[in-house]
Amino acid sequence: MMQDEQLSLTLRALGHPVRLEILRILMARADSCCCNDVTDCLSLAQSTVSQHLKVLLDAGIIERKAQGTRNNYCVRTDRLEAFGTSVARYLEQLGNQAICEKSLASAS
Amino acid sequence: MMQDEQLSLTLRALGHPVRLEILRILMARADSCCCNDVTDCLSLAQSTVSQHLKVLLDAGIIERKAQGTRNNYCVRTDRLEAFGTSVARYLEQLGNQAICEKSLASAS
DNA sequence: ATCTTCCATCGTATATTTACGATAGAAGAT
DNA sequence: ATCTTCTATCGTAAATATACGATGGAAGAT
Numbered sequence: 001m002m003q004d005e006q007l008s009l010t011l012r013a014l015g016h017p018v019r020l021e022i023l024r025i026l027m028a029r030a031d032s033c034c035c036n037d038v039t040d041c042l043s044l045a046q047s048t049v050s051q052h053l054k055v056l057l058d059a060g061i062i063e064r065k066a067q068g069t070r071n072n073y074c075v076r077t078d079r080l081e082a083f084g085t086s087v088a089r090y091l092e093q094l095g096n097q098a099i100c101e102k103s104l105a106s107a108s
Numbered sequence: 109m110m111q112d113e114q115l116s117l118t119l120r121a122l123g124h125p126v127r128l129e130i131l132r133i134l135m136a137r138a139d140s141c142c143c144n145d146v147t148d149c150l151s152l153a154q155s156t157v158s159q160h161l162k163v164l165l166d167a168g169i170i171e172r173k174a175q176g177t178r179n180n181y182c183v184r185t186d187r188l189e190a191f192g193t194s195v196a197r198y199l200e201q202l203g204n205q206a207i208c209e210k211s212l213a214s215a216s
Numbered sequence: 217a218t219c220t221t222c223c224a225t226c227g228t229a230t231a232t233t234t235a236c237g238a239t240a241g242a243a244g245a246t
Numbered sequence: 247a248t249c250t251t252c253t254a255t256c257g258t259a260a261a262t263a264t265a266c267g268a269t270g271g272a273a274g275a276t
Binding site for chain 4: 124126152153155156159160163174176177178
Binding site: 004005007008009011012013014015016017019020021023024027028075077080081083084087088090091093094095097098 | 112113115116117119120121122123124125127128129131132135136183185188189191192195196198199201202203205206
């Protein structure tokens, strides 16, 4: 199922506490912010933060915009919303499946 | 933040297409099912499926019940629901953070 | 007792992830 | 032109994840 590939990719991208925190940092700013700004909020090397940003970028969760000498990142809230919807739908379908099967079982 | 550890653990556990599928398989049965049943539905070795089940088990998403010679697994729907809630709350808080910051910015 | 079934675990191989320091190149400042 | 700042990328090391076959031990069947 192709949908699962995309969903699991996003789940994995969010499956690290540092990346959950990075999204918070990015969102808690009216102005978009750069790698250094994020690094200042975390006790991690700049290269490590850059790597985490890349994971989020590759998963389509954040966006990069070159701005002079710096790269600004911002969260793609539309994608996050879509993710929330996908999770909800997945869980819902799991539940429906169960209900469906159970009624079949009790009918037989 | 300790909450993030738990959430990211669950996100990672769900962050593999095979495991998303395994949960579907487990849910699509009125009777709980064993490792072999799951393996029959997938083109993977039994040991691999067992490993995936262990990841889900360690994350508290499924439950194991010894039943004679076989081990039956079933989904802990309460945990899945809690996960759904956690995701929703995380996303919501991200959004609120942004709104809060933006209104502060426009007020200054 | 013997046989079969079930399956967690071990050993192994490969790939990916996570972290760091070092570095190079781009852009702006002096 | 030179200097500084920013940061993606490379190289590296250690840890995890993913897959497989083989195996041993538990439980039920013959």
